[in-house]
Amino acid sequence: MAGLTQVAEWGLVETPILLTNTLSVGKVSDCVIKWMTKKYPAIGAEEDVILPVVGECDDSFLNDAVGRHIRSEHVYKAIESAATGPVAEGSVGAGTGMITCDFKAGIGTASRRVHADEGHYTIGVLVLSNFGVMSNLRIDGVPVGALVEPSYADTSRRVSNYGSIIVVIATDAPLLPSQLGRLAKRAALGIGRSGSYAAHGSGEIILAFSTANRVPRVAVGMTTTLTAMLDRATGPLYEATIEATEEAIVNALCMAEDMTGQGGNFAPALPLDRLTEILRAHGRGARA
Numbered sequence: 001m002a003g004l005t006q007v008a009e010w011g012l013v014e015t016p017i018l019l020t021n022t023l024s025v026g027k028v029s030d031c032v033i034k035w036m037t038k039k040y041p042a043i044g045a046e047e048d049v050i051l052p053v054v055g056e057c058d059d060s061f062l063n064d065a066v067g068r069h070i071r072s073e074h075v076y077k078a079i080e081s082a083a084t085g086p087v088a089e090g091s092v093g094a095g096t097g098m099i100t101c102d103f104k105a106g107i108g109t110a111s112r113r114v115h116a117d118e119g120h121y122t123i124g125v126l127v128l129s130n131f132g133v134m135s136n137l138r139i140d141g142v143p144v145g146a147l148v149e150p151s152y153a154d155t156s157r158r159v160s161n162y163g164s165i166i167v168v169i170a171t172d173a174p175l176l177p178s179q180l181g182r183l184a185k186r187a188a189l190g191i192g193r194s195g196s197y198a199a200h201g202s203g204e205i206i207l208a209f210s211t212a213n214r215v216p217r218v219a220v221g222m223t224t225t226l227t228a229m230l231d232r233a234t235g236p237l238y239e240a241t242i243e244a245t246e247e248a249i250v251n252a253l254c255m256a257e258d259m260t261g262q263g264g265n266f267a268p269a270l271p272l273d274r275l276t277e278i279l280r281a282h283g284r285g286a287r288a
Helices: 004-010 022-039 072-080 093-097 144-152 177-193 235-255 272-281
Strands: 017-021 053-057 107-116 119-131 163-171 204-210
Touching: 004 204, 017 022, 017 072, 017 093, 017 163, 022 053, 022 072, 053 119, 053 163, 053 204, 093 107, 093 119, 107 235, 119 177, 119 235, 144 272, 163 177, 163 235, 177 204, 177 235
Parallel strands: 017 053, 163 204
Antiparallel strands: 107 119, 119 163
């Protein structure tokens, strides 16, 4: 994830967070710089420069990645069309060529509302899901992948490439950078619940940010005031993050469709009828 060093060192995110495929990071980062400096001309002159945050996964099983088909207009459109409301899931945007546990996947999202003494907070998770092998896929604790795998014995799959996953966590809870780092570690537990063992070559990269505190780029004086939760109050946020991450991965799978890509490579969609049967057979009828 380009720009992650600044996030880790300063605890700040100063640009839109963009997701793309592995070989397009440079192009996307360059376009973010152009868009930001046009919108905020003081950057690089009166103010500090910026380091764009751009995450990637390898979609080369389905996508002609070497062709680098992402263009400037695609990046500008993605930034300028960003809006509140429902998030498109499955084979959309950066998720177009992504695969999870040998099934077609892509973008997934989920959220939780966490009650606190003084009100409530929201945890929102978005994933670019592209990891794992079929036999390891688990949904709600059920070994779905192992149960359906015999039906896909003749389906070609990617080999020596176990993919990756990018997880972006957003919350309005007032958390400090160190607390957000701990929140990000909990998302890894949600990925593990889904069947990832973080194989060699698979990048599990997680970024968490809070909208509760904003630090001015230009300020008078040398101090600012932040609001933060006490550590002992963060437990429910951890649980919500694990659940939302797991659900976001499942949503990415359930919203994707069959896809044939470059070289005739094929990624089947998760068979939803069969999935429902399996979950009900394992006492997960209500969730199915």
